[in-house]
Amino acid sequence: xxxxxxxxxxxxxxxxxxxxxxxxxxxxxxxxxxxxxxxxxxxxxxxxxxxxxxxxxxxxxxxxxxxxxxxxxxxxxxxxxxxxxxxxxxxxxxxxxxxxxxxxxxxxxxxxxxxxxxxxxxxxxxxxxxxxxxxxxxxxxxxxxxxxxxxxxxxxxxxxxxxxxxxxxxxxxxxxxxxxxxxxxxxxxxxxxxxxxxxxxxxxxxxxxxxxxxxxxxxxxxxxxxxxxxxxxxxxxxxxxxxxxxxxxxxxxxxxxxxxxxxxxxxxxxxxxxxxxxxxxxxxxxxxxxxxxxxxxxxxxxxxxxxxxxxxxxxxxxxxxxxxxxxxxxxxxxxxxxxxxxxxxxxxxxxxxxxxxxxxxxxxxxxxxxxxxxxxxxxxxxxxxxxxxxxxxxxxxxxxxxx
Numbered sequence: 001x002x003x004x005x006x007x008x009x010x011x012x013x014x015x016x017x018x019x020x021x022x023x024x025x026x027x028x029x030x031x032x033x034x035x036x037x038x039x040x041x042x043x044x045x046x047x048x049x050x051x052x053x054x055x056x057x058x059x060x061x062x063x064x065x066x067x068x069x070x071x072x073x074x075x076x077x078x079x080x081x082x083x084x085x086x087x088x089x090x091x092x093x094x095x096x097x098x099x100x101x102x103x104x105x106x107x108x109x110x111x112x113x114x115x116x117x118x119x120x121x122x123x124x125x126x127x128x129x130x131x132x133x134x135x136x137x138x139x140x141x142x143x144x145x146x147x148x149x150x151x152x153x154x155x156x157x158x159x160x161x162x163x164x165x166x167x168x169x170x171x172x173x174x175x176x177x178x179x180x181x182x183x184x185x186x187x188x189x190x191x192x193x194x195x196x197x198x199x200x201x202x203x204x205x206x207x208x209x210x211x212x213x214x215x216x217x218x219x220x221x222x223x224x225x226x227x228x229x230x231x232x233x234x235x236x237x238x239x240x241x242x243x244x245x246x247x248x249x250x251x252x253x254x255x256x257x258x259x260x261x262x263x264x265x266x267x268x269x270x271x272x273x274x275x276x277x278x279x280x281x282x283x284x285x286x287x288x289x290x291x292x293x294x295x296x297x298x299x300x301x302x303x304x305x306x307x308x309x310x311x312x313x314x315x316x317x318x319x320x321x322x323x324x325x326x327x328x329x330x331x332x333x334x335x336x337x338x339x340x341x342x343x344x345x346x347x348x349x350x351x352x353x354x355x356x357x358x359x360x361x362x363x364x365x366x367x368x369x370x371x372x373x374x375x376x377x378x379x380x381x382x383x384x385x386x387x388x389x390x391x392x393x394x395x396x397x398x399x400x401x402x403x
Contacts (some may be wrong), residue, residue, distance in 0.1 A: 002282040003297040009385050011275070019353045020390035025197055025332055025381035026357045027219045030268075034223060037271035041264040048260055056060055059263045066266035067253075069273035070228050071286045072216055073221075074195070075205035081231040083256040086264065087226045088215045089118040094256060095213065095229060096122035096194065106130035110154045110162045110189075112137040113365040114146040116169045119194040119215075120365060123163050132160065141370050144171040144323020148179040155180075159189040166198030166209065170363040170367075170379055171323040172306075172332035174198065181210030186274055196220055196227075199367050200383070201302055201330045203295035206232055224265040224274030229256075235362040279384060298384045305382050305391050306331035312395040318402030322370050322377055331382035339403055342378050345401060349378075352397045356380045 009015050011031040021029055036135040041062065042086075047055040049063065067079035074084065085091035105111075107129050111120045113136060127134050135154040139146045154163060162184040167174045181191040193211035195204065206214055213236070218229045231237050237252040244255050273380075276294060277283060284294035306329075313321050313333055321335045337345050346358035360367045360376035367376045380394055 003301050004281065005385065005387055007281075007299065008279060009387065012385055015385060019355055020386075020393050021355050022380045022382065022386065022390065022394060023355045023357050024200065024220070024383035024386070025361070025379060026129065028222050028383050030224070031222055031272075031275050032269045033275050034184075034268045038224065038264045038268040039337070041267040046263050062263050062267050062270070063261055066269045069270045070216070070230060070293060072177070073204065073273050073276070074199065074216060074230050075207065075288075076230045077206075077232070078103070078234050079151065080234045080253060081237065083229045083237070083253040084261060085227050085229070085257065086225070088121075088194070088217050088229075091215060091227055091229045092118055092192070094242060094258075095240075096126045098240045099161060099190065099227070100126035100130050100132075103127065103130035106158060107132040107160045108135055108154075109133075109160055110135045110137060110151060110157045110164075112146055112151060112164050113139045113350050113369045114168050114171070114173060115129060115163065115165045115177065115194060115365065116196070116361075117362045119165060119192070121164045121352075123192075131205045133158075135159075136365070137164075138293060139173075139323075139366060141323070144173050144325045144370075145327065146169070146173060146175040148176040149179045151175070152183040155171050155183050155189060156329065157185055157187055157357045159184065161190050161192060163192045163194070165194040166211075166214075166324075167195075167201070167330045168332075168363065168366065169197045170332065170334040170361050170377070171325065171333075172329035173195075173323065173325040174202075176327075176329040178210050181212075185210065190398075191287040193393050197330055199334070201299065203292055203299070206230065212236055218269050218272055221272060222275055224262075224268040225327065226262065226265045226334055293306065300385075301384065302331040302382055305386055305388060308388065309333055309380065309382065309391050309394070312391070313398075316399055316402060319398055322372065331386075333380045334377045335380075336372065336377040337398075342376055349397055349399050350392070352393075354394055354397055356394070 010382040049060045071079045112227040124398040137151040190212045208262040277290035280297040283290035342358040357379040
């Protein structure tokens with residue numbers, strides 16, 4: 001493994017300010033190649049697609065390359081499976097509207113307490129309008145786990161959709177996704193998987209996950225503020241017909257994308273995927289092959305840091321970690337200091353040069369299941385550019401604050 005975190009950090013201008021950026025789950029920083037790609041797209045000039053001139057063809061090429069890049073990143077079968085949008089929330093509402101059009105009274109959907117509300121509320125609201133029943137799979141508040149049998153026991157012959165996260169945005173829990181999606185497929189239900197916190201930390205292969213739809217946000221993996229929903233195959237999109245303007249394209253995936261695509265941001269997506277593919281300097285071959293090597297190197301680096309973080313938190317008096325999953329999880333810790341408001345703890349850490357998140361982080365069902373309510377907790381989330389010394393800075397600061 002040729003993973004050099006200091007060499008990688010040098011590519012991120014924001015990291016030069018001396019702060020410890022431990023808020024990757026809220027959005028990562030952006031490396032210089034992505035900044036350059038976005039600015040170069042504007043500098044060279046672009047026109048809308050469909051014109052008989054170079055600037056228009058250039059924009060079309062950016063869109064095509066962005067679809068191919070995301071397809072490589074998540075192991076999609078075809079770039080035509082990739083739908084872009086401004087955010088995972090917006091895209092999920094878009095898909096909820098078109099999928100719910102076929103739901104009828106007596107049908108059922110399954111959602112979970114582990115999920116970000118963006119993979120709960122759109123489905124619940126549309127189910128209520130359709131008269132479909134909602135089944136909520138409960139997490140284990142003691143461990144932060146979502147046992148697969150809690151989900152599969154709710155999937156029946158009338159189930160139309162199962163919405164489940166691949167990784168919790170606050171607890172880091174990574175449930176047994178394949179067991180869940182296999183059961184959904186057995187009864188003819190679709191699975192919609194929130195991969196926003198999963199994709200930054202894993203080598204993703206859609207076929208292994210069994211997801212019919214997989215959502216990811218580029219700003220969580222060093223790209224611009226842009227999201228994508230990736231279908232398991234183009235056929236999944238061809239049979240869906242969302243509301244659209246009459247003259248706008250009726251081809252797939254274009255008919256799912258409202259208005260003009262942000263071409264410069266998509267150029268940044270391409271650069272971000274290339275950056276991820278090169279995080280291990282020994283990675284070679286096609287982009288897919290380089291991604292496989294680099295993503296596994298990232299996992300090894302982050303696993304080492306996560307263990308130091310989790311063990312360090314466990315050793316601190318006056319710090320309580322919410323949900324400590326024993327199974328697979330991302331390098332994310334959600335914790336509190338009894339008697340201290342999460343906002344106040346985050347502020348004290350900020351004064352010491354440590355950026356962490358606080359609150360419910362839109363994990364609305366989870367914070368209530370954990371019994372901590374909407375004030376939530378403090379979240380430290382590590383990224384591929386996090387260093388071991390930054391983890392220690394956090395632990396030292398927490399010991400001081402708790403003491």
